[in-house]
Amino acid sequence: MKRTLAIPIALTLASAACYGGGKDRITIACGAHEQWCATMTRRFTEQTGIEAGFVRLSSGEAMARIKAARGKPEFDAWHGGPADGYEAAKKEGLLEPYLSPAAARIKPEWRDPGGAWTGVYLGVLGFCNNPDVLAETGLEPVTSWRALLDERLRKNVGVAHPATSGTGYTVLWTQVALGGGSQDAGLDYLRRLHPNVLQFNKSGNAAAQQAGRGEVGVGIVFSHDCVAQQQQGYAKLRVTFPEEGTGYEIGGVAVIKGARNPQGARAYVDWALSAESQRLGPTVGFYALPTNAGVTPDSKAADLSKITLVDYDVPGAGQAKPGLVRRFEDEIMAAS
Amino acid sequence: MSRDRGGRLPVRVAIGAASALVLAGTVYPLASVLAEAATPAALPRYARLTSASDLGILRNTLVLGFLVATAGTALGLLFAFVQTRLDVPGKRLLHWIALIPMVSPPFAVATATVVLYGRRGLITHGLFGLDYDIYGLDGLVLVLSLSFFPVAYLGLLGMMRALDPAMEEAAMNLGASRRRVFRTLILPLLAPGLAAPFLLLFVEAIADLANPLVLGGDYVVLASRAYLAVTGEYDTTSAAVYSLVLLVPAIGLYLAQRHWVGRKVRVTVTGRPAGRVHLVSGWARWPFYGLAVLVALVIVSLYGTVLAGSVTEVFGVDFTLTLDHLRVALGSEAIADTTVLAAVATPIAGLAGLVMAWLAVRHLRAGSGWLDFAGTLGIAVPGTVLGIGYVLAYRSDLEIGGVTVLPGLVGGGAVAGGSLAIVLAFVVRSVPAGLRTATGSLAQLHPSIEEASTGLGARPFQTFRRITLPLIRPALLTGLSYSFARCMTSMSTIVFLVTPDTKIITAQVLSAAGMGYYGVAFAYCTVLTVIVLASLAAIRKVVA
């Protein structure tokens, strides 16, 4: 046993030399998908010469890791993932405000006024319809939140869980917004939708998968996830948007408080907001809308001119999230 | 009763090493989390535990654990029975098929289940025209039982092979029918062997996270609830409280099992089985065989889907062959990282489990329960919580008087790219399986064989190395194999420990599946499965 213990110890000593934590190196907590994260960091390194590594984490996982590190974070910057997570992190004092010069090209409502976080992409909620499955029950592609409550859609709607998925929470908050800011109204809508939901999935785009496979007639997803599925081979899927108005997610980027390489982290934020980086999404199958006004959206991305957006209060959504999610768990999930 | 009172140094060293492992790997990180659960701020959280919703979650968890443990143990028994007592063809193949689920990467099997047996499943809907909703308890029980039963199977297989057939002959001779022999003789003799996998499966089932998330539907269990508290509510306190609750049934069941098995000490292996196994060759063998073959077919279909999914564009929609997914997976550094770390962790875990079992069964009367339990704890704690515990406990450098005593072990920038913490997590998560199988087989080894060695002048450690170890080698093999598979497939803890320098396959599977790149996810799982199966063969070669 002593001999076997020696192996990891030797490993440690050997590699401790390699990972001494050089100054020109940053670590990113990345909340978007693997390939997007990989492309972003690789191009960043090419541009600046600063080495960048990333770990893909959901918002909650990233939060838990940053929080648990108690002021000695392993990450320098946080990139991707919905802004409500960033809001919560800001409230916990985990973010280092940084007003990037590049933020000037981004609408004020898409970033934190204090510079705690800045929006890098926009995802719009839509319906991912499988016309074949809907036709079996005599339905057309769904175009309104109200129509989703139709009894014929029993167990035929895919949606993500508000606790595990940014998509899920955006659905919930959109209903709050449509209910005039009333949390009760938002929860009430989900309670009525619940019988039609096949399952509250862990991840946001699983509903697009389910629609693609025909497990459900319609999935509530960010429209770019449905587009990605179409690209993946589920060509028959159709994206629609609710006429009552729909919610959206702002993907954020932020510098983490106590970062070992704050300079590198700020350089990364500048890069993430640049037009050049925001054009990269479609090349890796990521069709969210860019926030940088200088970037023309890809033709497959949602067309904001044809969509009604609700008045989405990002800070409010972020602050309400823990409580609202818990209420969802207790009042809707556990009550079933 | 102390079997020896001198020459205890190796025993003490072993106790020290085992305790250190448990303390560093489980207790301290867990305590770091629970410290949060013990703050005054957490008090109101406890009051809510009696709420209808939390009680419902607790009930769900227990029901799931019970069903999976029962079904998984029954499956293990069925396969072991077919293997050792039936005169049927293709037993070798059945054996290997039964081992495949040891490699159960999160997401892949659950996803394959949905693809094949879900609402629009290629089999349930496509073949039989059913509109079956697999999300929920039934789907969970199916997937979890299939995923976890191999460990029960291997343990019971070893035990049934070791049963002295003369006893069965004696019973038959007394006029007992085959069925009666099974019920009144084999089952009671296997009882300690059944209790061990039952406990293990129960604990694994209630601690499993990936499947309740993918397949759970409205069925919320404590593990997923704790995960949701972390990821959705940013509420580690609640997660810690839920974990505390999750530990209660695990501990309770554990104590019950000890009490029950402890009262009926059955020693069956004397190293001298007499008589000959009488294989069932009448018509009665076919229902059992049929059932086993059906289960085997389901397993093959699921893993076949994973394999097929990794070489087709979009399985179920576009069956065009492609190597792109595999290319992505094989190009990932995660493959090498994971394999190396698992290879480092496996011998440590296998040996630790064995040593703990040896100490618990043979050397510590009073303390054995605690050690055994502490070893099992690694799996009873939800991985999410353990992961957070690691971050809390080992993220910062440990300094005493301004001197760094222990550098941070977790995260980017930590020593060895955070791989030490990952290895530690691998070890504590996979020790329990080895511990349980080793305990089961040690309990069956007649103490006089070891006493004979002691009487001839062997010190405890010499006896262990020369006598005990070779005799429980099959159990060791099982333990090692299972440990390696666990390492390669564990996810929930690892999510909190991966760094840019150490990528882990399961985390890649997770993100690929999260992206909707199911082909890539399947490809990762295929590669993972191949590596594990190849390693199992290698372990067999090395140990045998």
Place this chain on the structure above:
Amino acid sequence: MTGLLRLENLTKSFTWDAPPVVDDVSLEAAPGEFITLLGPSGCGKTTTLRIVAGFETATSGRVLLDGVPLDDVPAQRRSMAMVFQNYALFPHLSVFDNVAYGLRLRDRTRAELTEAVRIALTSMNLVGLEGRHPHELSGGQQQRVALARAMVVQPHVLLFDEPLSNLDAKLRGAMRAEIRRVQNLLGITSLYVTHDQDEAMAMSDRIVVLDRGRVEQIGTPAEIYLRPASVFVADFIGRANFLEVPASMTGGQAIVTVLGRRQIVAAHPLLTGDSTALLMIRPESVRVTPTAVEGNGSVLGVTFHGASVDYQVETAGGTLTCTVAGPHPGELLAEGTNVNVSFAADRAYALPRR
């Protein structure tokens, strides 16, 4: 010569509230002596043996070897070897390796080891079986391997835990002689546990009779058989007729009235004054002679054993068993035969009633 084994007031209770399984057992075995612990199952004989071996710890009392207390000596350093009831051969090792096991722990050279094992195997008639594994051996062969394995390390004490109970009767007889032969040859002090009194009689220098954890008697087989210390011993060892008779003591002997006659017989030291005694008469000491007229008994049953014949004889004092050796066909008595029953006074022994 070494191998002086002393047990001093050994007591063992497994739990504090249970009666002791070994209760104040003391005995001393001279070097080379073969001592048997004999008693019914549950009398504490195996536990006593395991305490001596070091596998169990005595609650009180101690074990000394050559005057050295063994309290703090672990089992593996006690210079004792045990032969187990189930043989406890190492199933994964060959016969050779089983026997060599103890030697390998003692840093012998390869030549020494091979030679020692060869001698042991030869003396146990195991030549040619070196490469076999235990499951390929017969019960007798396994037992001989176990014996060879224990002897080859030249322990100062050999411990036997009912080693022959799994063998058939014929083999058992052969093995008794074998064990005694080898033990004599090597002069190793031996402690032997059995519940089979024939075995104990045939093998032992001295026998320790145990009952419910206590020593009932220590003595040579003849002493135990002819002068049992208690009714328990008399009853447990061999077969015995007990007749309840009035007795009065005189000069250490008892005057008893039995089968209508006054006789003077040897008496147990605890028998005093005038009292009722239990008169023990072994079946082979009872004589029956057929009589045409009414005698003092009649034959109730006849059991023919070949070498001997047993008669159950009804008398006024109770039913007696009588064994006649080497019966002649013409002399066999039929059931219902009237007989005169008698015995030589010097073959009877008066014991106090329990």
